[in-house]
Amino acid sequence: MASQDKNKATWIWYPGDFEIRLHEKMSAKRTARGVAYPAYWQLDRHYSNIKFRYAYELEQEEEITIEAEGVFSLYLDGKDNYRTNRSSITLPAGRHEIMVSVFNDTEMPALYVAGHSIQSDSSWEVTSYQNDWLPAGFWKFDAPENRPSAFRLAVTPQEPVSVMDQEGHPLLDFGKETFGYLRFHNLSGNGSVNVYFGESITEALSPDECVTLDAFEAEEARRLQEDGVFTLEEPKAFRYAWIHADPGVTWEHVSMLYEYVPVQYRSSFDCSDPKLNDIYTMSLYTLHLNTREFFLDGIKRDRWVWSGDAYQAFLMNYYSFFDLDVTRRTLVALRGKDPLAMHLNTIVDYSLYWFISLYDYYLYTGDFTFIRQNYDRAVTLMEFCLNQRNEEGFIEGRPQDWVFVDWADLTNTGAVSTLQILLARSLEAMGAFSDLIGDKKAASTYGRLAAELKEKTMALFWDNERGGLLHHRVDGETKPILTKHANMFAMTYGYLSEVQRSSVIRQVMLNPEVPQIRTPYMRFHELAVLCDSGEHDFVRKEMLSYWGGMMDLGATSFWEEYDPSLADDEHYGMYGMPFGKSLCHAWGAGPIYLIGKYYLGITPASPGYETYRIRPNLGGLQHMQGTVPIGEGQVTVKMDLSSIRVESTNGSGLLTFASSSLPECPDAEVRAMGNNIYEITVEAGKLYRITYEA
Amino acid sequence: MASQDKNKATWIWYPGDFEIRLHEKMSAKRTARGVAYPAYWQLDRHYSNIKFRYAYELEQEEEITIEAEGVFSLYLDGKDNYRTNRSSITLPAGRHEIMVSVFNDTEMPALYVAGHSIQSDSSWEVTSYQNDWLPAGFWKFDAPENRPSAFRLAVTPQEPVSVMDQEGHPLLDFGKETFGYLRFHNLSGNGSVNVYFGESITEALSPDECVTLDAFEAEEARRLQEDGVFTLEEPKAFRYAWIHADPGVTWEHVSMLYEYVPVQYRSSFDCSDPKLNDIYTMSLYTLHLNTREFFLDGIKRDRWVWSGDAYQAFLMNYYSFFDLDVTRRTLVALRGKDPLAMHLNTIVDYSLYWFISLYDYYLYTGDFTFIRQNYDRAVTLMEFCLNQRNEEGFIEGRPQDWVFVDWADLTNTGAVSTLQILLARSLEAMGAFSDLIGDKKAASTYGRLAAELKEKTMALFWDNERGGLLHHRVDGETKPILTKHANMFAMTYGYLSEVQRSSVIRQVMLNPEVPQIRTPYMRFHELAVLCDSGEHDFVRKEMLSYWGGMMDLGATSFWEEYDPSLADDEHYGMYGMPFGKSLCHAWGAGPIYLIGKYYLGITPASPGYETYRIRPNLGGLQHMQGTVPIGEGQVTVKMDLSSIRVESTNGSGLLTFASSSLPECPDAEVRAMGNNIYEITVEAGKLYRITYEA
Secondary structure, three states: OHHHHHOOOOOEEOOOHHHHHHHHHHOOOOEEOOEEOOOOOOOOOOOOEEEEEEEEEEOOOEEEEEEEEOEEEEEEOOOOOOOEOOOEEEEOOEEEEEEEEEEOOOOOOEEEEEOOOOEOOOOOEEEOOOOOOEEOEEOOOOOOOOOHHHOOOEEEEEOOOEEEEEOOEEEEEEEEEEEEEEEEEOOEOOOEEEEEEEOOHHHHOOOOOOOOEEEEEHHHHHHHOEOOEEEOOOOEEEEEEEEEEOOOOEOOEEEEEEEEOOOOOOOEEEEOOHHHHHHHHHHHHHHHHHEOOOEOOEOOOOOOOOHHHHHHHHHHHHOOOOOHHHHHHHHHHHHOOOOOOOOHHHEHHHHHHHHHHHHHHHHHHOOHHHHHHHHHHHHHHHHHHHOOEOOOOOEOOOOOOEOOOOOOOOOOOOEEHHHHHHHHHHHHHHHHHHHHHOOHHHHHHHHHHHHHHHHHHHHHHEEOOOOEEEOEEEOOEEOOOEOOHHHHHHHHOOOOOHHHHHHHHHHHHOOOOOOOOOOHHHHHHHHHHHHHOOOHHHHHHHHHHHHHHHHHOOOOOOOOOOOOOOOHHHHHOEOOEOOOOOOOEHHHHOHHHHHHHHHOOEEEOOHHHOEEEEOOOOOOOOEEEEEEEEOOEEEEEEEEOOEEEEEEOOOEEEEEEEOOOOOEOOOOOOEEEEOOEEEEEEEOOOEEEEEOOO | OHHHHHOOOOOEEOOOHHHHHHHHHHOOOOEEOOEEOOOOOOOOOOOOEEEEEEEEEEOOOEEEEEEEEOEEEEEEOOOOOOOEOOOEEEEOOEEEEEEEEEEOOOOOOEEEEEEOOOEOOOOOEEEOOOOOOEEOEEOOOOOOOOOHHHOOOEEEEEOOOEEEEEOOEEEEEEEEEEEEEEEEEOOEOOOEEEEEEEOOHHHHOOOOOOOOEEEEEHHHHHHHOEOOEEEOOOOEEEEEEEEEEOOOOEOOEEEEEEEEOOOOOOOEEEEOOHHHHHHHHHHHHHHHHHEOOOEOOEOOOOOOOOHHHHHHHHHHHHOOOOOHHHHHHHHHHHHOOOOOOOOHHHEHHHHHHHHHHHHHHHHHHOOHHHHHHHHHHHHHHHHHHHOOEOOOOOEOOOOOOEOOOOOOOOOOOOEEHHHHHHHHHHHHHHHHHHHHHOOHHHHHHHHHHHHHHHHHHHHHHEEOOOOEEEOEEEOOEEOOOEOOHHHHHHHHOOOOOHHHHHHHHHHHHOOOOOOOOOOHHHHHHHHHHHHHOOOHHHHHHHHHHHHHHHHHOOOOOOOOOOOOOOOHHHHHOEOOEOOOOOOOEHHHHOHHHHHHHHHOOEEEOOHHHOEEEEOOOOOOOOEEEEEEEEOOEEEEEEEEOOEEEEEEOOOEEEEEEEOOOOOEOOOOOOEEEEOOEEEEEEEOOOEEEEEOOO
């Protein structure tokens, strides 16, 4: 079977163009109250004109069949005036080179060639006629009829849990946040049908203000129905749907087609606190809903691919589905093509997150091939970023740029310290990539730039008295404004000394005088940093109050923003719209990451989890058990106040834990590291049982 | 009427994208024996995601209608969550800003807005979301139903002049080279029909080797016919068509739809030599056939837009149709978008011709707006070219580049002198553009670079003994190879001293030892240079023998290449194909330019023909009369051995002529310039009658 798979033909294309074409389509899917709202950045496009090549040697002639998305022509050995477009030809024996040009100005040009020994796959090369023969791109399209342009997510039927009458119109409740296509079964009568969707019941019951809606004519709908079912053309995010039909229009019932990526739930978590378990489960669901063609920001409103949002979704994904397809698609789509006139999503920080995300991808997967595929575009993106350093060497937003940092009352003029930290980390990532690629000179340059920037940032932004990095520096003067953001990132990336770390925790992170963080987006980083400093107990309580707070308000998935001080329906407003807030936002799913990384405590110590660390921490829980995927395999941890069990399937781990008395382990040597810290080396395929004292 | 036109709404789009989208389509139209043969360079694409804006002030509300190619949404005053896609809305009175986003990933997004006072036109701005608010592009699409994506050239029916039986199959002869869609009237029966096209009769009668062919099934064709006529989907270039049908398939007759740009024939030429008159007429027809969506190289084979070919077509066009639409479309399409990885058409010299063509455009039209629209892309193309200078500062081809110069036995390694001359001229053009734009610093840089390059080229390529510029320089050593090419361009652009010019004419251009030029492409430049040196009599004879030679062989349009030494059907071969040669090639139409510029003698002396020179020269003819367009107007010259008549409609001209006795003119003062040369200032709207002695 393995050898057959190896010889299996796949559709091939210009690398990256599948993602870029799909991204172009998806970025135009957003609607605002039924009206198109395409992304407000430049959308890159697939190359319409490409050419494949493949050199072969055959002992005897062989028949191949050829399929293309687009207009193709095939010729041999450079004889480009003598081409064929027949779907089946016989290749002559001997050494020859096949060339196939494919043109498609609607969908991405793609090719599928199948013969006994000659099959289209990534050993074919492709050019966009820019002196760029590259290994062809491919994915899982391995049959002629399984065409890349027809790629769709999976769907499965769902039924409403209740249908209530509201002012004479049915209000459907699907029980929890969902995404997909509403379906009408056995429509009859003539007239208009209007559907008002709501992530909250209030939204669905507000026809004049709900963010998504749809409408159709029953007569037209019947023409379009299949097997008595009319499915709305565009999917929507909702829990509730309120349906207003003209008198005389009736139907048997309404259901929906849930649309999703069939990911595997490869992580698990179960602990002594049922509420935390629910938070974990709801986080997984929130992330899953946003794990689609790409990692989206939120499923109701933008449905766009935002680099800063994706940065977090990637990390959550490593601690849950470990779905690398959607990760790679997202990274490729975000970067797009050259030239760059604007930053990713128009936001300077979002360009920088892309480098860090790519580095994380390498750390969690060890997949150097993907780094190599994206290296050239990483280099040009970094050139673009470095070009906007000011005289002091700090990166600044240009007038046309958005320096975001966070939804908060921030003044991001001049050189913002957060951007310097992100750029330093990005330069380190580029240094690592260059090193992997084998470009020592580039690696050394990036390394030097990173070191210089870190040093300068610490020198000019650090305020000894206030114990942290100040927010920004304008015209050579650092302003006396203290925010948490740069401090969090500097801690995360290990840019602070022990003294600085402790000062940041005490004087910044836990200081009520410093403006509080309100978005789950930055809470993600904030709470990670607190865990990094051993504040697990505090973070657990924060999770229970913040994410638990949303649940108490009836959330079935986590929100874009949460302010406990708001009353009732005020929670749903944002961007000047009463229901503008997304109630299913990827960045709301942070507990997946916090729990997997800091409670179960699994982190890669070398790329692809060849080695890893296991530092379980109950953080105030009585007991917990759970699993974290580490590439193909997984690590399972079970812990209570007196025992720890660890088991892994791959690589080699280093288990670290605290115990107030000397722990015992019949399965391995326990090494005392001082300060009540103990270590055990964990080999794959063995169960480790430790008795300790919390 | 004028004010109504001014207020007429037009379709608008992102500037340049109409041309770029059309170019993408046309570049994939070539077929080789029925099989697609798309251009082998990267094809740029239109932006799919754009946004228009327009600020207005209205005293009272106004209803507008909105049409879009693509999905649009309109909102006012930045309220982007509250959009409409209705085709008719009422704009509120007062000061407001309209924004309209349009997304279209198939055809170019375009917008049409019509109200009483608010109309879409070039006063609207558009962005591709790259910090690039630009005046919207537009052309002549001024009705809602007249959509840019539906743009087609004009068509008109043509009938064959004869139908002969050849081996039992009808052979149609349309009398001369033509281009368009073959049509079958009243088809009946079932079976296949194969059509073999030929620019020559031999080609049409060679089903196995003819370059273009077509085929259809009669049954399917009948389904597609309109009013009893089935029209082939793809147009072809041909004079002959040989039709093989299965027994039982019959038709009433076959005609064609000639497809063309309805240009005005604004020039004329009539002289004492009927053969030269015929050459002029056939040149006009050859150019017209190649004047299409863009200036093509040839209509049978490539049907691509080649910059070096277009450079000459532009010049011919200024002396005939003066069609600026096709000129602008061609210049925009050729340049495409950034980034540049390869040269225009992959050819280094073809990038350089683009600058020179753009300069010529300015010189002949005075249209600064177009220069400004293209300036940024000119700057980046020049950067790209300058980046590949060698250590000595000479431009060289990279391994992936094609250095063409000419179809000839040339070795174009190292620094080729022709490229240096073209680069110097391009730098001068950039200097002029920068100066117009008002960027004095850039103008001075380009000017300095041009001067340095010219000086270095003359110093290192000029061979005093051989009296010309040598062909190339490899690894710091100028090779002892003398060709005409660089010398021609250096003369044309005025880079030679009087002594050098005379040496080049004598020792290079008229020296039979120097390899002869065989393509009309370089004959164009060669003969122009000889005219520049007063060799009109020689050039007239060359036209008669070279272009006349093609006519003697039965040409009805002029060819890609002509070698009088070949026998019979060998004339039709090229590129390893027996009928590979194009028999209707734009660069074959050079006599238009030679006659208009050097015999009728009209050239602009300042941009847009505000002033011009008239230097008529009979060049051995007994008499001649003719007209040359000068922008909106024209200059008419009539001359024989003893009289000259000149009349112009615009601007101010300087008539220069030679006379062996003192000429007389009752209409103006005649100024003697010495050496039997006389000048008269010609004002618009007046007839000048001169008596002189040839």
